[in-house]
Amino acid sequence: MNGAESLVRTLVKGGVDVCFTNPGTSEMHFVAALDRVEGMRCVLGLFEGVVTGAADGYYRMKGTPASTLLHLGPGLANGIANLHNAKKAASGIVNIVGQHATYHIDYNAPLTSDIEGLARPMSAWVRTSPDAKSVARDGAAAIAAAKSSPAQIATLILPADTAWNEADGIAEVPEHSQRPTYSPQAVEAAARVLRSGEPTLLLLSGNALTEHGLALAQRIAGKTGAKVMAQTYNARMARGQGRYWIERIPYVVDAALPILKPFRHIVLVEAMDPVAFFAYPDKPSLLKPEGCEAHRVTEVGENSVAALEALAGALGAKASDAAQQKLVEIAKPTGALTLDNIAQAIAMAIPENGIVIDESITTGRGFFPPTAAAAPHDWLQNLGGSIGFSPPVAVGAAVACPDRKVLCMVGDGSAMYTLQALWTQARENLDVTTVVFANRKYQILRGEFDGVGAGKPGQRAEDMLTLDRPDLDWVALAKGMGVPARNVSTADELNAALAAGLSSGGPNLIAVQM
Amino acid sequence: MNGAESLVRTLVKGGVDVCFTNPGTSEMHFVAALDRVEGMRCVLGLFEGVVTGAADGYYRMKGTPASTLLHLGPGLANGIANLHNAKKAASGIVNIVGQHATYHIDYNAPLTSDIEGLARPMSAWVRTSPDAKSVARDGAAAIAAAKSSPAQIATLILPADTAWNEADGIAEVPEHSQRPTYSPQAVEAAARVLRSGEPTLLLLSGNALTEHGLALAQRIAGKTGAKVMAQTYNARMARGQGRYWIERIPYVVDAALPILKPFRHIVLVEAMDPVAFFAYPDKPSLLKPEGCEAHRVTEVGENSVAALEALAGALGAKASDAAQQKLVEIAKPTGALTLDNIAQAIAMAIPENGIVIDESITTGRGFFPPTAAAAPHDWLQNLGGSIGFSPPVAVGAAVACPDRKVLCMVGDGSAMYTLQALWTQARENLDVTTVVFANRKYQILRGEFDGVGAGKPGQRAEDMLTLDRPDLDWVALAKGMGVPARNVSTADELNAALAAGLSSGGPNLIAVQM
Structure with missing residues (x-):
């Protein structure tokens, strides 16, 4: 050989x-x-x-x-x-x-x-x-x-x-990893903070965002009154009916600061100490308020679920202590395509045990509350900020889980970086429904332009922020790679397209004309 | 500021x-x-x-x-x-x-x-x-x-x-470069070799492939009997009627070796000592025969035209010495789409002062002889071997030369890496005609599979070498980015499409169904 x-x-x-x-x-x-x-x-x-x-x-x-x-x-x-x-x-x-x-x-x-x-x-x-x-x-x-x-x-x-050249044969994989563990001292320190009664944020990421990890956090929240949130972006998060639903630290610095302002402590379970995605003139990089202390329970690679179990144990937080919460109500939207209507349509459509890949950028900033009431699902996000993330990740998720449906939500700017993923979805007949939010611009950059203090874009700057002239025809692009596609421009069309796409069993694309 | x-x-x-x-x-x-x-x-x-x-x-x-x-x-x-x-x-x-x-x-x-x-x-x-x-x-x-x-x-x-932050102002560009020059000793050494009467190849690349450089090489060839060739791939080469036309060292090692076998000397003008693109078991990496000596006249960045002028002078090679050559005849092809017919159609279509970007890979291996008789043009190739080269390079060439027509020839496998270039061509209304050779496979890899001694691909290997299931629809892909496109499947259709595309004044795409 x-x-x-x-x-x-x-x-x-x-x-x-x-x-x-x-x-x-x-x-x-x-x-x-x-x-x-x-x-x-x-x-x-x-x-x-x-x-x-x-x-x-x-x-x-x-x-x-x-x-x-x-x-x-x-x-x-x-x-x-x-x-x-x-x-x-x-x-x-x-x-x-x-x-x-x-x-x-x-x-x-x-x-x-x-x-x-x-x-x-x-x-x-x-x-x-x-x-x-x-x-x-x-x-x-x-x-x-x-x-x-x-x-x-x-x-x-x-x-x-x-x-x-000629080889010797197969090799055995050596002992590869220390079994994921956690530090009992770190758990004890976190328990002291949570017992103190001082305003505390329990910030989760990684494996803490599994269904079980979230349930443990819910008990701790109920027992201690701590607020529980997730990091802004997370690799995978269990969501939907029956799961404890938590908000994430907002991307926008001016929205994140007031949310973090009340806290005296942040207890970090795999999460990073909250940091701005980008620097902006006269805004802080670190988002926690002055005097707020961070306490790390687990790093990435440690066993956050076991650590949360130990933490709940140390606090005496039982299932019956779980914080009560009310889900946002969702209803089938109708009429024009507003951001709210799109969020409702997505929440209605997410299939039982679905995998949601979220690269919806500006369009999706309001998706979290209504989708908390969707059927149980996993929600995957981009932690690296390099766009063109979601169509390929959808390929891999669908190959990993052939019995689950994948809903890939992506802005048109992002989708253009890796649109070739559609062809692989077609060749492998992957059960992926891609929703492209076609606003014909790098919408996020229009906000960022102002956010960094550059004022209002003139014509030449504007030309670098728009994807129009010509408009991209997503139905044609998808067809070119063997993926059936349709345009939608009302909430009713979006509902119908999502239902049809997610029941089709194969790849398909919905271009939401915004 | x-x-x-x-x-x-x-x-x-x-x-x-x-x-x-x-x-x-x-x-x-x-x-x-x-x-x-x-x-x-x-x-x-x-x-x-x-x-x-x-x-x-x-x-x-x-x-x-x-x-x-x-x-x-x-x-x-x-x-x-x-x-x-x-x-x-x-x-x-x-x-x-x-x-x-x-x-x-x-x-x-x-x-x-x-x-x-x-x-x-x-x-x-x-x-x-x-x-x-x-x-x-x-x-x-x-x-x-x-x-x-x-x-x-x-x-x-x-x-x-x-x-x-606040800056001081504008800066002046410092003295940037030693003026391109050349080594008179290297020219003299090359002259000695060329006078020796021993079988010698004058191998050109870079600026030696301008119209003037080629004309000087033509005189030297006529005067000394040396053979003149170009490196396998070159950044830019003046070609077409009225220019000295030379062949390139073939990409395929088994084709290159017999061509180089007769030579006792290779005189290198900006060119690399010929080396195989890839290694193959039991084939050499260096292509020149045993005992053949390489003599370098100029490196990249030196003034090869001046060196060739000096070399022609040292050899007493005058305009009247220029080697005579007969161009291959071209005629408008008709009938089925054979590789020969495609080459003839391209040769007929290349516009006066056109810019040809060549990423035609296997389809284009026979394009050089007939296109030597095309209207005068520049021919650009990929020196780095990373495919997805030509559609973006066509953008840049068209922006640099708004008064010239660009013909971009690309295999379907290569075009998929950077198909987003079509959108920029549409937005900037660039005068680029893209010809995609749609053979629905990485055709070159089928040869390479055999070439590296891997035998014949079975089904699983074959699946990694083909772009079918589903076939790419290039007309739809181009339309999706605002570029008009058509399929052609006969020589007559190709002639008509090239004529229409190159006279359109804007971006367009021709998918040659092979």
Whole structure:
């Protein structure tokens, strides 16, 4: 068996049995090995941002890494933006990048570049296999690195001759991670704060946002009177009927500051100390008020559910203490397409056990309250801020969970970065309904322009913030990639399109004309 | 004036008066400055690969750098693949990347990443401006770096507070480059080789491929009997009637080896010593035969035309010595769409003074001989091998030369990486005719699969090499971005579509169904 086959077999044996790929010449032996090795599902993307974003979505829903296969430095480069998002979400990925044969690199052929240099900013682990006999062992080490606590991006660079030369065989994945745990001292310190009666915010992210984690937070809130919120953006959050629903720290600094102002303490469970997404002149970067103390219970990669259990225990918070809450009422909207109507339509449409990928940006700022009353679902967001996140993540989530429906909500500006994901959705017949909010502008930047003190855009600035002249025709774009699509311009049309799309069983796109 | 305005004014004063951009929040002050500063043309791309590729195409046609404006690390990352191609083509670019405000970076906000680390692999010059008063001077230094000999990518990273704080004013561009020159000793050594009568290949690239450089090579060939060829891929080449036409070293190693076998010497004028694009088992990386000596006349950035003039002078090669050559005859093709028919149709259609961007990959391997007899034109190729090169480069070439027609030839696999370029072509009403060769596969990889000794692809491997299921509908994709398009499936339809498209005066797309 050659190096490529030893790697593919090692991946499959190590539980990494999905590969999102956009291969080239230097990766052909890996591709050839797929024919000889059972058990590896290989999914083609026509642009590498689709590949890496899909691996992110896969990890979030499956909790175990997929692999990628990328073509040398430029192929990796095209995937970096979504690797950035994956890194910020602590998604584990075995990121495999082809390289010239070891002896060919010095000749500076056209595709030669500093692959390790490109990989490092987004990878916690980078290794170039030196020879075919090392490939399986390096692959196993990459799996272990990707599965660490916290999970991380492990980039394995595979020179072509290490793929085609004779290898020794399969390698076992070494003991990979310290079992996720937590600090009892940190829990005790948090319990003291929560017992103090001083105004306290319990701020959650990561695994604290599972159904069980949220239920524990609900008990603590009921017992102590602490306010519970989620970080602004979260990798995955259990939501909908039957789950404790909490608001997130708003993105807009002027909206976040008054919400945080009352608190004397912030107890952080996997969450970051709240920080502004961007800096703005004369506004603070750190959002908590002067004198407010942060107390960390768990870091990313620790066991936040166990920590919340211990915290509830220390506080004597029982199920019967759970804070009571009233859900926002939702009703089928009708009439014109207002932001409120869109939010209601989304809340009505979210299917039982659905997966919502949220890159709705400005349009979706009001989606959270009504969707708390939707059918139970998972809600995935972008932690890295690199747009073009959601269509690829939808691919990976749908591959991870073939029995669940995916609702991908995306602004038109964002969708344009990685629209190639639609083709993969069509090829794999993934159950993804994509809703594009077509406002024909980078709407967020119009707010930011003012927010950074740049005043009102004139014509030349305005031209850099708009997607019109020509308008994008999303129905045509989707059709071009084999995805059925329709435009909607009333609430009733949106209701009907969501119902039809989500029951279709395959990919489809709804362009909401705003 | 703030830092952003001081930079925009410095750019305009320094002759950098085009900015290809995809901005975000941290770049809003730069965008705002456009309203206050006359003379900067700003062109929006909806994906950063369009932005950087356009800057590459602009440099190739204009000979002077454009600027870019990219949004932090991920925005830069999306542009890296086409920066790689630009770097390999020695295109100068003032590559401006926004960054968080200096004091905000340490908070690890979502978009924080190692921007300098991402920039370095493709940039010869990287600098982060420390404060608003340094921005103009840093911008001027970036212009000087971009205009060096050889030209290069200069990445200027602009923290948001350096853009919004008060600056000192405009900066002058320092003396930027040693004047391109050449080594008389190297010319003399080459003259000795060419006088020896031993079998010699004169291998050209870069500025040697201007009309004048080629004419000088033609004299030398006639006088000495040396064979003249071009490097496999070249940034820009003067071609068509009235120009000396030369073949390129073939991409396929088995085709290149017998062509190079007869030579005892290779005289390199800006060209690289011929090297295989990829390594293949049991094939050499260096293509020249054993015992063949390479003699370098000029490096990239030297004055190859002056060197060729000196070389012709040393050899006593006069205009009357020019090697005689017969052009391949072209005739309007008819009937089915064969590779030969397509080549003839392209040769017939190339307009006088046209700019041809060639990413035709496997379909175009036979395009060179017939197009030598086309109307005079410039032919641009991809030196970096990162596909998705040509639609963005077409944008930049068209912006650089509004009075010339651009013919962009691209395989369907390649076009999918950067199809967003079509929207910019529509918005700017660029005179670009895009011909997509739709063979519904990564055809080159089918050859490479065999070439690397992987045998014949089975079904699972085959699925990674094909773009079918579903087929891409290029007419719909183009329409979706406001570009009129048509399918053609006969030679006559292709002739008609090329004639109509190239006389339309605006962007259009022809999908050649193969």
